[in-house]
Amino acid sequence: MIEMAIRQSKTKSQMGTKRPKLRGRRKKKESLAEQRSHFRGTEDFNWLPMMDLLAYKQITNDPDHLIQLKESQDGWADLLTVRGQGVGTMSMNQQGNLIQGFYHFLQAYLEDVTFIISPFPVDTGRQQAFWGRRYERITQQIAREQNPRRRLQLQTQQRYIRDKQRTNIEVEKQLVSEEFIIVLFGKDKHTLRQNRQAAIQYGGSSLILEEISLEKKEETLFRINNLNTRVK
Structure with missing residues (x-):
């Protein structure tokens, strides 16, 4: 309006x-x-x-x-x-x-x-920065984790974050x-x-x-x- x-x-x-x-x-x-x-x-x-x-x-x-x-x-x-x-x-x-x-x-x-x-x-800079920090933290946890089950959970989270980042980048390119x-x-x-x-x-x-x-x-x-x- x-x-x-x-x-x-x-x-x-x-x-x-x-x-x-x-x-x-x-x-x-x-x-x-x-x-x-x-x-x-x-x-x-x-x-x-x-x-x-x-x-x-x-x-x-x-x-x-x-x-x-x-x-x-x-x-x-x-x-x-x-x-x-x-x-x-x-x-x-x-x-x-x-x-x-x-x-x-x-x-x-x-x-x-x-x-x-x-x-x-469309600016997704804040979202990318947020998920970038999450990705770095998860990566560090994976490097230290000794429990195979917990390590698998962290790797699943890491893949999810990568998908989110790809989506944010595409949004900026297309919208x-x-x-x-x-x-x-x-x-x-x-x-x-x-x-x-x-x-x-x-x-x-x-x-x-x-x-x-x-x-x-x-x-x-x-x-x-x-x-x-x-x-x-």
């Missing part, structure tokens, strides 16, 4: 009610950025230049990791991720409240903003999740921090916005610029 609202908000922005834009852009570049702000990685684009969407100089080396845009009049930008809410398990009333909360955000947050729907491989990223803008770093705080506040429990690590931010920017490249 929140996905539908985000997609509908793009239509709403095209009608002029809330159209995000960068101040230093020409009209045709704003239009092109709007068209390309939603992608799934399956379009017939071998390469889409980052310049058309979010031209930037650098990411600051501080806890905020803010994005300095290339054109000085465009100022600064930041990326936040929209947390999934599991709407499939919600009642109709709960889903309706979620949609109303999202529309409240669009009405209350008046600064420039846009959404990007970005495909990322792609769709992540929602919100792009916020500000004329300077102070204004951008204020806008970010306001967006998080106005989003409330309907649009839960979370900060992104430097690594994830770099991955997101790279993914936008290289649509046909898988990012780990």
Whole structure:
């Protein structure tokens, strides 16, 4: 449901009610950025230049990791991720409240903003790390075990862990999740921090916005610029 609202908000922005834009852009570049702000990685684009969407100089080396845009009049930008809410398990009333909360955000947050729907491989890194530790521990126990019956039990567990690890690796190779990223803008770093705080506040429990690590931010920017490249 929140996905539908985000997609509908793009239509709403095209009608002029809330159209995000960068101040230093020409009209045709704003239009092109709007068209390309939603992608799934399956379009017939071998390469889409980052310049058309979010031209930037650098990411600051501080806890905020803010994005300095290339054109000085465009100022600064930041990326936040929209947390999934599991709407499939919600009642109709709960889903309706979620949609109303999202529309409240669009009405209350008046600064420039846009959404990007970005495909990322499913991350099973934590699962792989967990089963990797289990596998190492079982292997050490097998090396020390003298009881044949207990040794056989441990070997069975070891095979099970290998199967789990193969499954986790295949999941990362084959499955792609769709992540929602919100792009916020500000004329300077102070204004951008204020806008970010306001967006998080106005989003409330309907649009839960979370900060992104430097690594994830770099991955997101790279993914936008290289649509046909898988990012780990």
